[in-house]
Amino acid sequence: MLTCKKHLFSIPDGITYLNCSYMSPLSKPVEQAGINGLLRKSRPWEITIPDFFEPVEMLKQLFSRLVNVPDAQRIALVPSVSFGIAAAAKNLVVHQGQNIVVVDEIFPSNYYSWQRLVEENGATLKVVKRPAEAVGRGKLWNEWLLDAIDSKTAVVALPHAHWTDGTLFDLKAVRNRTKDVGAALIIDGTQSVGALPFDVAEIQPDALVCGGYKWLMGAYGLGLAYFGERFDNGKPIEENWINRLGSENFENLTNFQPAYKPAANRYCMGENSQFIAVPMLSKALELLLEWGVSNIQDYVHHLSSPYLLELENLGFGIEATKWRGSHLVGVRLPQGLDFLAVKKATSERGVFVSYRGGAMRISPHLYNDDNDFERLMEAVKSVCL
Numbered sequence: 001m002l003t004c005k006k007h008l009f010s011i012p013d014g015i016t017y018l019n020c021s022y023m024s025p026l027s028k029p030v031e032q033a034g035i036n037g038l039l040r041k042s043r044p045w046e047i048t049i050p051d052f053f054e055p056v057e058m059l060k061q062l063f064s065r066l067v068n069v070p071d072a073q074r075i076a077l078v079p080s081v082s083f084g085i086a087a088a089a090k091n092l093v094v095h096q097g098q099n100i101v102v103v104d105e106i107f108p109s110n111y112y113s114w115q116r117l118v119e120e121n122g123a124t125l126k127v128v129k130r131p132a133e134a135v136g137r138g139k140l141w142n143e144w145l146l147d148a149i150d151s152k153t154a155v156v157a158l159p160h161a162h163w164t165d166g167t168l169f170d171l172k173a174v175r176n177r178t179k180d181v182g183a184a185l186i187i188d189g190t191q192s193v194g195a196l197p198f199d200v201a202e203i204q205p206d207a208l209v210c211g212g213y214k215w216l217m218g219a220y221g222l223g224l225a226y227f228g229e230r231f232d233n234g235k236p237i238e239e240n241w242i243n244r245l246g247s248e249n250f251e252n253l254t255n256f257q258p259a260y261k262p263a264a265n266r267y268c269m270g271e272n273s274q275f276i277a278v279p280m281l282s283k284a285l286e287l288l289l290e291w292g293v294s295n296i297q298d299y300v301h302h303l304s305s306p307y308l309l310e311l312e313n314l315g316f317g318i319e320a321t322k323w324r325g326s327h328l329v330g331v332r333l334p335q336g337l338d339f340l341a342v343k344k345a346t347s348e349r350g351v352f353v354s355y356r357g358g359a360m361r362i363s364p365h366l367y368n369d370d371n372d373f374e375r376l377m378e379a380v381k382s383v384c385l
């Protein structure tokens, strides 16, 4: 069992940060990697041609280990989730009369590209509603999702854990269903990968896109994506010199090269060498691999469980453990409890959580301990007891 890693972060004593799903704090080693990266640009004569490529290759290797992809060339660096999703949408064919399935209140970066795709092709977007039931909601939502996928479904676009309340979608069952009907499966792993195990070999999504600044614990502005074989001959959003074969030979760049580097490299963003953000994200992934993603999930599970039980006893609505992770839990307030009063009580005590879709979103990590949850409980009890 992992122990609390607060000493590796710069979180002051008065702050209870239970908001990793908003953005993670940087750990000190990641902070240092960023400072080193920043300072390098003051001495550009020391930045060599291999420096454009080798750290990127290392980052791809680390991410492929994290999500179990045997070939690191299937990993692309993306500036945002919307960029990765747009690249997938650009290369998926949807015909008139077909549909694309998403879930209610999906994060917009995994929505707008699909909305445009259906609009331009006379297809429809099927949004699987979130059941109103307080009990058994996650199970029912998953059932409705499977029911929505039919012979006319061209694409299913989902998160693993829903960003508002952490509801988990059974991606294996969804993958089986999409295979039955020949639909593509595109996953936004931003609110799960890094804190909840995700195995590409097991789930077999066609693409997996992850922002880097939440559970991957890197800087803002650099994320990672996996693209499967379905995308091997696709068109990237931007045509960047660095993604073409032989781009390591800077003297030869204007001998224009028609061929891309293999697999997913064509989907890498321009200027992907990112001398600051790449080493930061690599260091963050090294730490995650050292800690072990399932150990992180276990840690937050053991830490939060007694307090979540207490919240349930106070009348808060919490999804059954089978249908949620423990790193991101949306806690629905009891009827009649003043939302603004809860918000005020938490912020007055330096307790940072998010409020999304009528739920208080609690998202702990290894830097949290019992003190943090006790402060959260003190704030909650101050308004409901």
Ligand SMILES: Cc1ncc(COP(=O)(O)O)c(C=O)c1O
Residues within 6 Å of the ligand: 021, 022, 079, 080, 081, 082, 083, 107, 109, 159, 163, 188, 190, 191, 211
């Ligand atoms: C599920 C999910 N996807 C993506 C993002 C960020 O998207 P983008 O990188 O396009 O800004 C967030 C941010 O909150 C998110 O919660």
